[in-house]
Amino acid sequence: MPKLQSLLRLALILLILAALAYAGWHFTRPQPPEVELATVARGTVESTVVNTRAGTIKACRRAKLAPVSGGQIVKLWVKEGERVKAGQPLLELWNRDLAAQRELASRQLTTSEQRHREACIMADTARRDAERTEQLAAKGFVSPQRGEDARAEARARQANCNALAADVKRAQAQIRVTQAGIERTTLHAPFAGIVAKVTGEVGEYATPSPPGIPTPPAVDLIDDSCLYVSAPMDEVDAPRLKPGQPARITLDALPGQSFSGRVRRIAPYVTEVEKQARTVDVEVDFNTPPKQILLVGYSADVEAIIERRDNVLRVPTQAIQQNGSVLVLGANNTLETRTLKAGLANWAYTEVLDGLAAGDRVLLAFDDENVKAGVKVRPRQGNKAAP
Template sequence: MPKTKTLLRLSLTLLIVSVLGYAGWHFTRPQPPEVELATIARGTVEATVVNTRAGTIKACRRAKLAPAAGGQIVKLWAKEGERVVAGQPLLELWNRDLTAQRELTSRQLSTSEARLREACILADNAKRDADRTQQLSARGFVSPQNSENARAEARSRQASCDALAADVKRAQAQIRVTAAGLERTTLHAPFAGIVAKVTGEVGEYTTPSPPGIPTPPAVDLIDDSCLYVSAPMDEVDAPRLQPGQLARITLDALPGQSFSGHVRRIAPYVTEVEKQARTVDVEVDFDTPPKQILLVGYSADVEAIIERRDKVLRVPTQAIQQDGSVLVLGAGDKLETRRLKTGLANWAFTEVLDGLAAGDRVLLSFDDEAVKAGVKVRAKAASDNPTAP
């Protein structure tokens, strides 16, 4: 009996040690590495071209205005941030001399017109006298000499009338010249827009820019009703771009939002900037202007869509290794190598023509060198995201 109890105690002790040993092995054994997986699904793949440097929001019309003539500012109607309509005066230069000249020429015109009326009345009267004298001469009541003198007087009076008519035209032209001079002293808005900047104050002098010597404009006027994006594209991508292509616009000022657009213009030359890649400026219009107020000068990025394919099998581009293969989660949660035949691709997704099926799960990250084909892995809790939008 004591022997039996001893054997039971020994068996129980061995069992407890075995259980503890298994539990220790189970909880201390190496776990399969956690990896990030993506589920293959159908979606859209696009071939795109993006700008090499930040683009800029620009206005379709922007005028840096200055008076045609230099002078002292006496009236400044424009204020920064104010909206103006086409033809609205913005500033006026000192022009009292031209105003006086216009008044003088107006009075000269009035005098010339009065003298013209007088001379033409006398000319008409002289012509009627000449006609009567000629009739009387034909009947013998007046000598031929008197008739000739009357005709000469009529021609002289008519010449005076014509000369004064020319003088009236000269006075009218002088008024137009003076008016043009006055117009050069007032700066008007060529189109409706918002005043971005005003350079100068009442009493200061302003001058137009001499050829080849840029000077600050008196008024910077922006038509913000029409905006577009100008972005530099690498010269290598220029042959793939065409006016009318679809594009996406993103703005740093409006993160998380994307706006559709179309390529409106491609510059016919390459821009060469020292120590930078050669680029081609591409202009893109918004299809629908954003509801938010956009400021001219905002930085923007453009993604021109060269080609688009919908409802195709696609794989995240980052899952493809340099040799064109992917690691797929296979039987027993072990990774398997698959060779792919691919089609259209961009930085986000690549079209799969052969090698994968919908529902396959592929490895996304290759940071851990121990993760390779044949290794058993386990998916991260929140990493198994489908590739479809």
């Protein structure tokens, strides 16, 4: 009996040791690597072209205004950030000399009109006298020479009337000349917009920009009611671009938002910024005016949509290896290699023509070299189907 109890005690001890050894092995054994997976599903795939460098938001109309002639600023009617209407005066230069010339021309016009009126009255009187003299000459009361003299006097008076009419027109033209000179000293808004910058103050001297010498404009006027994006595209993508193609616009200033647009213009030439960096400028309009206030000069990115396919089987592009295959989660959580036949593709998604089915889960990251076909893995919690 004591011997039996000893054997039972020994068996119990061995059983406890075996359980402890198994628990130690179970909890200390290497765990399968945790991986990030994506579920193959249906969705939209687009073939797109993106800009190589940041684009810029520009205004459809922007004028850097300067007076036609130089002069001292005597009136400055606007401030930076102020909105103006078309034709509204912005600034005025000193023009007292031109105003005096206009007043002198106005007085000369008045004098010329009075002289013209007087000459025409005398010409009309001379014409009536000539008619009466001709009637008297026809009846023999006066000599025929007297009638001819009267007709000559009437013609001379009428010629003087016509000459003074030309003087009136010359005086009117002189007023227009002086008025044009005055208008050259006043800067008006060519369109409605917002004043971006004013260079100069009252009392300072403003000059027009000489040819070949850039001079800061007196007033920088922007029509921010119409905006578009100008972005450089790589020259190899230029043949795929056409006016009217849909596009998406994103802004660094508004992360997480995109705006629909349409290609409005493709530059007819290639711009060489640096060696081996040749681009084509593309202009894209907003389909609808953004509700947010966008500033001219914001950096923007353009994604021109070349082709679009809806409700197709797609896989994240980053899941595709260089040889065109993908790693699929198979039975018992073991990775399997699948050869993929791809269709339309972009940086985000690739269309699946053959090799995968909806619901397959593919490996996204290839950072761990130990994660390969035949390796058992643990799906990371929270993996979802691609949106």
